[in-house]
Each structure stands twice: as C-alpha cells, then as structure tokens.
Amino acid sequence: MSTALCLAPNVKSLLGSTARGFSSNAPVSSGDRETLDRWIAHIQGLTVVEQDEITRSAAQLLATTLYPSAPSAPAWDSVPVGSELPPAYHLVCFPPREPECRLASDGYDTSFTPPAPYLKRMWAGGSFEWNLENPLRIGDRVSQTTKVDRIQVKPGAQGDLRVFVWMKKDIANEAGPSMQEVRCLVYMDARSRVSDPGRVLKGQFPSSTRPNFSRQIKPTALTLFRYSALTFNSHLIHYDPDYCRAEEGYPERLVHGPLTCTLLLDLLHKRLAETQGIQHRRPFLRSFEYRALSPLYCGQDLHLHGRVLDREPATAGEMRYELWATNAQGGLAMKGTAVVTERDA
Structure with missing residues (x-):
C-alpha cells in the first residue's frame, strides 16, 4: 500500500513540487524536506500487527470510568462471555507496549511520529465502521493491523507547519473482520x-x-x-x-x-x-x-x-x-x- 502525502492549499509540497501562495512564515528547508521524505518512505511500508483479548474486567473498568459520580460500579459480573462490546470500548485494547526508554520526552508512543521538530501531538479525529454481522464480543481474541493511510501537511494559525498522520486500523476476531478505525493524529513543532x-x-x-x-x-x-x-x-x-x-x-x-x-x-x-x-x-x-x-x-x-x-x-x-x-x-x-x-x- 502506498501512502499519499496530501497538501492543503497554499502549502509547499514536501516531495518537491511548489504550490502558489506558500506562506513565507512557514519555510521548509531542503534538509527538513529530505528528512520528511525519508520518514514518509519508511512509514509507508510499516505494518504493525497486535494481538489482544477482550476481557469483561477491562470493559467494567471502562464503564466505571465513564460515570465517575455513579454511587456504584456498573453490574458487569452478570454479563456473560459472548456479549457484544459497546462502541469504542475497543480503545482499551491494543495499548502501546513500548518500553519507557523508547517513549518521547512527553511520555507518548513514537511509532508513527514524524522527525523533529514535529514532536508535539494531539488527537485530531477519526472514524469507526462496524461489521454488524460479526461484532466484537466479550471474550474474543482479537488482532489489529495498523498501516498509514495518508499524510497531510497544513499551516497552523501561527504559520508553522503541522503534520497530520492518518492511520487505518483493521480489527478482527476469530470469525473475521469486525471493525475498521481510522485515526488522525496531528504533530506540531515541539517549540510551539x-x-x-x-x-x-x-x-x-x-x-x-x-x-x-x-x-x-x-x-x-x-x-x-x-x-x-x-x-x-x-x-x-x-x-x-x-x-x-x-x-x-x-x-x-x-x-x-x-x-x-x-x-x-x-x-x-x-x-x-x-x-x-x-x-x-x-x-x-x-x-x-x-x-x-x-x-x-x-x-x-x-x-x-x-x-x-x-x-x-x-x-x-x-x-x-x-x-x-x-x-x-x-x-x-x-x-x-x-x-x-x-x-x-
């Protein structure tokens, strides 16, 4: 799968072409451009496959977290194995497993992080699509395959460049595909x-x-x-x-x-x-x-x-x-x- 580098209007292409109206407040040096090109070439071939299990305990703990003022925890003890997982509860599965020494200085996982200076990140959005014929269930052994879907570079409000990384995550249980998540993280200049x-x-x-x-x-x-x-x-x-x-x-x-x-x-x-x-x-x-x-x-x-x-x-x-x-x-x-x-x- 190839990774597309999408450029917003008035942004200079980091792959060599030039768009008219590029802001002089966000210059990209040839060195930065080459560094980003090498990073893109690396991650466009990167595939991460993870395994996990959906447990009743984790689901109950998440349900408890969502209602901090509730006088008692949700009654998940009676929820049988095989019950459908509520939407977005899969987000407690597949946690980052990097050792501490490989995390960024702010504690974040760096698996899909662009090179410096684009090291600060925020969760920008995404999408979920569920397979209603094969939903995720409590007790499922599941796998997640993550690939970069596309990369978008946009100017920020102060003229700095921001790198948007869109990741596609295909999640399956023993019976086959269950859902697909597309997740977008935005990376900003560490000095911003x-x-x-x-x-x-x-x-x-x-x-x-x-x-x-x-x-x-x-x-x-x-x-x-x-x-x-x-x-x-x-x-x-x-x-x-x-x-x-x-x-x-x-x-x-x-x-x-x-x-x-x-x-x-x-x-x-x-x-x-x-x-x-x-x-x-x-x-x-x-x-x-x-x-x-x-x-x-x-x-x-x-x-x-x-x-x-x-x-x-x-x-x-x-x-x-x-x-x-x-x-x-x-x-x-x-x-x-x-x-x-x-x-x-």
Missing part, C-alpha cells in the same frame, strides 16, 4: 505553545444547535488517571499540570480525545438501548465520523449532546445522529455524525 490560553478556554467554535438528548460530566484528575491507566497512555498532557502550563501553554490538564469520543458514543448507545425497533429489530451503530475541534480541561464541566438528523434518503432503515461535546463556556470541542441501522435483535 498555545498563544492565547484564554481564547482556547472559551472555545473557538460556539455551538447553538438544540439537542434531543444530553448528559453532563466533570472529568476529574482521577477520571483522567483511570482512563490513562486503562489505555496505558503515559502522555504527560493528561496528568501533569506543570507540564501542561510550562511546556504546552494550556491552563490545565487535557481530557483525552478518545475519552470524549467514547463518552459521545456511550450517550448514543444508551439512547438506542431505549429505542424500540420494528418487528423485533433493534437499532445498532454502523459508523461514526468525528473531529476534535478544541481542548477540554480537567475539572471543568463537559456537556455531551445528541440529536436526530434527517433519515438517509437513499437507504431505508437508517438514521443519522449528530453528536457533539461542548466545554463549560459552551464552545464546541468535538463533533461527529453517526449512522444507525436496524437489524435482528
């Missing part, structure tokens, strides 16, 4: 900092859409620690406030992008569980595509919302839902669209 923390705190994308269903949660330091532990995520940005302020320029620790995504899908999953299908058929998630738009912070209210969009005109039996998360000031932090279809219960 948030220029206006107050603006980021308020959120640059105000949301005024009226939801059909909602939930509020306040992620604490313990919430973030528990999710980091479950996913073996040692990124300092989620648990070291001094690092966040001194090195990244954020006022507080950041909520994990995949945690916000999981909370949104959990909101919809609970809503669908209450929905009656037609003639013993039930609604199930078929796909979800989302973008992370601005940070969410530890200790601040996080609002989760959902609403029904119009029926897909070309596909009978499908519904689209819009899901979004806002910060304490009402700014839009994450937004996505889910496609739900009906099948036999």
Whole structure:
C-alpha cells in the first residue's frame, strides 16, 4: 500500500513540487524536506500487527470510568462471555507496549511520529465502521493491523507547519473482520505553545444547535488517571499540570480525545438501548465520523449532546445522529455524525 502525502492549499509540497501562495512564515528547508521524505518512505511500508483479548474486567473498568459520580460500579459480573462490546470500548485494547526508554520526552508512543521538530501531538479525529454481522464480543481474541493511510501537511494559525498522520486500523476476531478505525493524529513543532490560553478556554467554535438528548460530566484528575491507566497512555498532557502550563501553554490538564469520543458514543448507545425497533429489530451503530475541534480541561464541566438528523434518503432503515461535546463556556470541542441501522435483535 502506498501512502499519499496530501497538501492543503497554499502549502509547499514536501516531495518537491511548489504550490502558489506558500506562506513565507512557514519555510521548509531542503534538509527538513529530505528528512520528511525519508520518514514518509519508511512509514509507508510499516505494518504493525497486535494481538489482544477482550476481557469483561477491562470493559467494567471502562464503564466505571465513564460515570465517575455513579454511587456504584456498573453490574458487569452478570454479563456473560459472548456479549457484544459497546462502541469504542475497543480503545482499551491494543495499548502501546513500548518500553519507557523508547517513549518521547512527553511520555507518548513514537511509532508513527514524524522527525523533529514535529514532536508535539494531539488527537485530531477519526472514524469507526462496524461489521454488524460479526461484532466484537466479550471474550474474543482479537488482532489489529495498523498501516498509514495518508499524510497531510497544513499551516497552523501561527504559520508553522503541522503534520497530520492518518492511520487505518483493521480489527478482527476469530470469525473475521469486525471493525475498521481510522485515526488522525496531528504533530506540531515541539517549540510551539498555545498563544492565547484564554481564547482556547472559551472555545473557538460556539455551538447553538438544540439537542434531543444530553448528559453532563466533570472529568476529574482521577477520571483522567483511570482512563490513562486503562489505555496505558503515559502522555504527560493528561496528568501533569506543570507540564501542561510550562511546556504546552494550556491552563490545565487535557481530557483525552478518545475519552470524549467514547463518552459521545456511550450517550448514543444508551439512547438506542431505549429505542424500540420494528418487528423485533433493534437499532445498532454502523459508523461514526468525528473531529476534535478544541481542548477540554480537567475539572471543568463537559456537556455531551445528541440529536436526530434527517433519515438517509437513499437507504431505508437508517438514521443519522449528530453528536457533539461542548466545554463549560459552551464552545464546541468535538463533533461527529453517526449512522444507525436496524437489524435482528
């Protein structure tokens, strides 16, 4: 599989061609271009295959983490092996297994990290597509095959270049393919900092859409620690406030992008569980595509919302839902669209 290097408008190609209108505030030296070319040539042939097992214990711990103010843990002891895994619960599988000495200085896994100076990273978004004929289940032995899908280079707000790495993850159980995830991470100059923390705190994308269903949660330091532990995520940005302020320029620790995504899908999953299908058929998630738009912070209210969009005109039996998360000031932090279809219960 070849890896495509996609270039946004007004960006100079890192493979040699030149686009008109390239910003002089984000120069790319010939040395940097050659370094990136070598890195691209390396990762376009990189395939990572991992094995894991979906356990009831890990699922229960994640469910407990998603509801920090619940007086008791979810009753997973009675959930039998073979039960379908809730959406996005697979994210606690296939944790990074790199030894500490091979992690980046901020604690992050470096398997798909570009060369310096593009060493700071954020979760930018992605998508999930589920195989409804072969869903992941508690007790499954599973494999994940990861390849780079494409690379995109864009200028940042301050004229610096940002490298977007899109990874395609095919997940299968003993019966065959179960789902595909596409994950996008954005890598920035290690010397960059948030220029206006107050603006980021308020959120640059105000949301005024009226939801059909909602939930509020306040992620604490313990919430973030528990999710980091479950996913073996040692990124300092989620648990070291001094690092966040001194090195990244954020006022507080950041909520994990995949945690916000999981909370949104959990909101919809609970809503669908209450929905009656037609003639013993039930609604199930078929796909979800989302973008992370601005940070969410530890200790601040996080609002989760959902609403029904119009029926897909070309596909009978499908519904689209819009899901979004806002910060304490009402700014839009994450937004996505889910496609739900009906099948036999």
